[in-house]
Amino acid sequence: MPQVHLDEETVARLDSLRQGEEDYDEIVTELINIYEAEELTLFHSGDEV
Numbered sequence: 001m002p003q004v005h006l007d008e009e010t011v012a013r014l015d016s017l018r019q020g021e022e023d024y025d026e027i028v029t030e031l032i033n034i035y036e037a038e039e040l041t042l043f044h045s046g047d048e049v
Contacts, residue, residue: 006014017027 014024014027017031
């Protein structure tokens with residue numbers, strides 16, 4: 001898996017999203033899933049006219 005280096009501001013923002021003992025991999029995976037779901041919603045909403 002590639003390593004990603006984050007600045008302090010990004011780490012602070014991720015920390016604010018953490019719930020309990022959730023690690024950064026779980027947070028990033030959840031954010032990606034949300035992004036993909038919204039992208040699909042936006043893509044499909046334009047198909048219905």
